[in-house]
Amino acid sequence: MSSTPQPVRGTQSLLGEEADRFHEVVAAFDRVRRLFGFKRVEVPLIEPTQVFARTMGETTDVVSKEMYSFNDRSGDSITLRPEFTAGIARAYLSEGWQQFAPLRVATHGAAFRYERPQKGRYRQFHQLDAEIIGAAEAQADVELLAFGSQLLAELGIDGVTLKLNTLGDAASREAWRSALIEHFSAHRSELSEDSQERLERNPLRILDSKDPRDRPLADSAPTIALSPEAEDFFGEVRAGLDAAGVAYQLDPHLVRGLDYYRHTAFEFVTDRLGAQGTVIAGGRYDGLVEQLGGPHTPAIGWAAGIERLAMLIDAPAPEVMDVAIVVEDDAALGIAMASASRLRTSGLSVELFSTGSPRKRFDRAVKKGAREIIVLGIADGIVTRRVKSSDQPRAEALLAGL
Numbered sequence: 001m002s003s004t005p006q007p008v009r010g011t012q013s014l015l016g017e018e019a020d021r022f023h024e025v026v027a028a029f030d031r032v033r034r035l036f037g038f039k040r041v042e043v044p045l046i047e048p049t050q051v052f053a054r055t056m057g058e059t060t061d062v063v064s065k066e067m068y069s070f071n072d073r074s075g076d077s078i079t080l081r082p083e084f085t086a087g088i089a090r091a092y093l094s095e096g097w098q099q100f101a102p103l104r105v106a107t108h109g110a111a112f113r114y115e116r117p118q119k120g121r122y123r124q125f126h127q128l129d130a131e132i133i134g135a136a137e138a139q140a141d142v143e144l145l146a147f148g149s150q151l152l153a154e155l156g157i158d159g160v161t162l163k164l165n166t167l168g169d170a171a172s173r174e175a176w177r178s179a180l181i182e183h184f185s186a187h188r189s190e191l192s193e194d195s196q197e198r199l200e201r202n203p204l205r206i207l208d209s210k211d212p213r214d215r216p217l218a219d220s221a222p223t224i225a226l227s228p229e230a231e232d233f234f235g236e237v238r239a240g241l242d243a244a245g246v247a248y249q250l251d252p253h254l255v256r257g258l259d260y261y262r263h264t265a266f267e268f269v270t271d272r273l274g275a276q277g278t279v280i281a282g283g284r285y286d287g288l289v290e291q292l293g294g295p296h297t298p299a300i301g302w303a304a305g306i307e308r309l310a311m312l313i314d315a316p317a318p319e320v321m322d323v324a325i326v327v328e329d330d331a332a333l334g335i336a337m338a339s340a341s342r343l344r345t346s347g348l349s350v351e352l353f354s355t356g357s358p359r360k361r362f363d364r365a366v367k368k369g370a371r372e373i374i375v376l377g378i379a380d381g382i383v384t385r386r387v388k389s390s391d392q393p394r395a396e397a398l399l400a401g402l
Contacts, residue, residue, distance in 0.1 A: 010115075010123030012307075020318070021310040022126070026108055028154045029128045029304075036147045038106040038130055043087040045110065049077040055086040055260070055291050066113040080112040084129035085285065085301050086292075092133055093294045101134025101297075108306065122307065131301035133289070138233055141264045141284060141300055142240030148268055148280045148302055149246045157312045160270045160279060162247065165254040166234040167204075167261055167283070168226050176224040177203060183221050190217060204255040223252050230263065237264055260287030264300065273308060280304040319349075324370035326361045327354035328377035336376050 007013065014022055033040070049069045068080040081087055084107060097103055108128045115123065130147055132140045145162065152160055167173050180203040188196060192211040199206070207218050226234065241248055248266075256265050265283035273279075282302025289297035323343055327336045333354055340350040351368065353361040365373050373388040 008123070012122060012124075017315050017318075018310070020316050021313055022306060024313060024316045025128070025155065025306050025309045029106070029108060029151060032147060032151045032154050033106040033130065035150070036104070036143060038104045038147070041088065041091075041105040041107050043081075043084065043091050043107065045081060046078045047081055047087050047090065049079045051086050051090050051292070052079055052082060055089070055258075055288055066115050068112045068114060082111055082113045083303060084109075084111070084127060085131065085288070085303070088129070088131055088301075089133070089289050089292055089294075089299070092289065092297075093292055098134070098297075102140065103131075103133045105133075106130045126306040128304040128306060128309075129301065131299065133299040133301075134297055135300070136286075136298035138236035138240060140298075141237045142244060142246075144282070144300055144302060145241060145248075145266060146244045146246055148282075148304070151304070152268065152280075155309060155313050157270075157279075157309070159272065160268050161249055163251040163254050163267045163269055164238075164241075164248040165251050165265045166224070166226065166230065166237075166263055167256060167265055168224050168230040169233075169262060170287075172224060172227045172230050173262065176222070179222045180204065180206070184217060187217050202258075207253045207255045218253065233263055256283045256285075258285075260285050260291055262286040266302070268304075270312065272312060279308050279312070321351050321368055321370040322348040322372065323350045324365035324368050324373045325350060325352050326358075326365045326373060326375045327352065328358045328361070328375050330354070331378045332376040339374070339376070 030040075049067070052067060067082050069077055072078050088105065088107075091097060092103065106129065109126065110124055111127050112124055115121065128151075130144060132144055149162065152158075168176065181199065184191060184195070184199050184203060184206055188199065190213065191199070191206070192209065192213045195206045195209055195211065195214050206214055207221060209215070209218055238248075251267075254265055254267060261283050263284040263286070266281070267278045268280040269277050270279055271277055280302050281304075282300065284298070284300040286296070286298045288299065289295070323340075325336050325340055327333050336352055336354065340352055343350045351365075351370070353365045353368075355361070356364070362373075362375065375384075375386050375388070377384045
């Protein structure tokens with residue numbers, strides 16, 4: 001006899017309260033994105049591998065180690081999306097969405113990365129995503145950060161800190177990158193193996209290394225020297241957040257390693273999830289669309305893990321059935337089905353109980369916790385109807401509707 005198939009490692013199935021928490025996060029996201037004028041958008045789950053390789057870099061961990069890539073029957077290399085931003089930027093170019101710039105879009109769905117599963121981290125996971133493409137003003141950064149802050153408030157999640165930093169403009173970032181390479185190169189042998197690999201291609205990533213061998217060197221690394229223009233831009237972002245009432249902490253070690261990131265970088269962080277404490281993260285990526293072959297296009301966005309947010313919210317109230325219809329006599333089944341159809345058409349949720357003994361049918365309806373229980377039977381060839389309810393006027397109205 002064959003064994004029962006087991007789920008793929010790093011995936012999960014949800015039922016009951018866990019599923020309710022998941023969808024509560026999605027529902028709150030949908031409410032808040034409307035408040036901020038973000039349009040719902042859908043992008044493919046699969047993309048040409050080059051969409052991610054060109055934007056993330058062939059040598060990054062995500063591209064070289066974590067992506068689910070394979071050749072389809074035509075021989076083309078395709079990839080299950082590891083994140084949303086690159087696919088949205090690809091659609092911005094190939095679908096003609098430039099005409100809607102500045103484009104404010106939001107979406108959610110599954111993403112895939114091959115990495116070690118742990119609490120709050122899965123190989124198939126789900127993200128919320130919000131992007132503003134084609135807006136160079138600091139106001140776009142403020143709007144996006146306010147969106148994230150209000151989402152957390154809507155979900156009732158407190159104890160989250162917004163950490164904020166700037167990566168400067170192209171000139172100040174490049175000068176900082178050179179200074180970091182010089183600093184870390186002088187202590188190469190003291191760095192962890194991962195950081196030694198990052199030194200030439202991605203030195204900014206060393207700054208947020210969790211390896212204890214790297215921390216003394218990262219903490220003593222030079223900080224960015226902003227150009228006057230970059231300083232002004234970051235000042236506008238901070239002033240906007242102050243005006244919007246969004247609290248933040250400056251964190252000079254918060255970085256984004258890829259070259260297309262500019263200016264604002266941020267994370268909303270909690271200490272309630274252990275090592276996986278970041279619940280929303282993003283930044284300004286003014287160079288990404290260019291890497292896909294498009295014109296220079298300023299943009300900013302963030303992503304949030306639905307599973308992580310779901311761990312932090314209170315369990316939503318369980319769904320309660322409006323009406324349970326107990327079929328006491330099988331001869332009344334047809335009338336019960338017709339009654340259920342009419343009630344559902346009127347907007348009430350209905351479940352039929354028509355299997356097992358009449359007593360078991362009623363007991364199961366009681367356990368279901370429906371607001372009203374309608375019992376249909378047959379007496380002398382005539383359908384009988386009675387309602388078990390704590391609200392007599394409502395019960396009479398239900399019976400009248402049947």
